[in-house]
Amino acid sequence: MKSILKKVIGQTGRKQLRAVQASARAAVYGLGNAVECPICGNTYSQFLPFNRPNALCHGCHSLERHRLVYLYLKNKTTFFNGQSLEVLHFAPEKCLHDVIRKHAAIHYQTADLMTTYIDAIGVMPDHVMSVTDIQFADNTFDVVLCNHVFELVPDDAQGMREIFRVLKPNGYAIIQAAVNNNAEKTIETSSLSAEERKKIAGAHQHVRRYGRDYRNRLTAAGFEVEVSQYVQQLDAKHYGLMPDEDIYVCWKRPKN
Numbered sequence: 001m002k003s004i005l006k007k008v009i010g011q012t013g014r015k016q017l018r019a020v021q022a023s024a025r026a027a028v029y030g031l032g033n034a035v036e037c038p039i040c041g042n043t044y045s046q047f048l049p050f051n052r053p054n055a056l057c058h059g060c061h062s063l064e065r066h067r068l069v070y071l072y073l074k075n076k077t078t079f080f081n082g083q084s085l086e087v088l089h090f091a092p093e094k095c096l097h098d099v100i101r102k103h104a105a106i107h108y109q110t111a112d113l114m115t116t117y118i119d120a121i122g123v124m125p126d127h128v129m130s131v132t133d134i135q136f137a138d139n140t141f142d143v144v145l146c147n148h149v150f151e152l153v154p155d156d157a158q159g160m161r162e163i164f165r166v167l168k169p170n171g172y173a174i175i176q177a178a179v180n181n182n183a184e185k186t187i188e189t190s191s192l193s194a195e196e197r198k199k200i201a202g203a204h205q206h207v208r209r210y211g212r213d214y215r216n217r218l219t220a221a222g223f224e225v226e227v228s229q230y231v232q233q234l235d236a237k238h239y240g241l242m243p244d245e246d247i248y249v250c251w252k253r254p255k256n
């Protein structure tokens, strides 16, 4: 049936058909209120598929991990309470960027090294810099956000130390990564073939797959690490969250 269809409608026709299918799917998924995106506030019967079912918000394009970080900041910290904050956000996710930018009390700066990916992520960073060489003085920021970056950074220990350095005493960073809780140790994949990297680390550009020692790596950079299982207090189904995703809250405690 598919091959007959291909022959009949041709390439342009197939493109148009896919567009019609996508808009029909969006219209169907868009109805209802079984799920809610806490970032943009929209409700749907389910989120759109994104390599898996029920993942991507129709409105702000958030995924599970963005919604969890947002809910944590909103409900478990004073981030959005209107206090004056110096915030640095590495590799800013557009959905989080757009909502943080609206808060006038937050002096929000973004940074990214991957300038070639700007079109894809939709945010022009304020600063083009590497997390391993942050162009700010010690003790500058109240909060640093850096999610799903260190899988791509060869010297992650240096990057973690840099975030620690630019945080103010009693400041904190949220440093999320894809952590395989079934593995004791991180697997470095940079010397493997692209195919093996994809298999082990989930993407060919990733240089490692973190295991349960991820927390120790953050601790080694100087942080006091709180691994929050806040997701267990939330309605994961309603907000479209991964029910086993931890949040790594990394505190810079003042020296005695």
Ligand SMILES: [Zn+2]
Pocket (backbone or CB within 6 Å): 037, 038, 039, 040, 041, 042, 057, 058, 059, 060, 061, 062
């Ligand atoms: Zn949304």
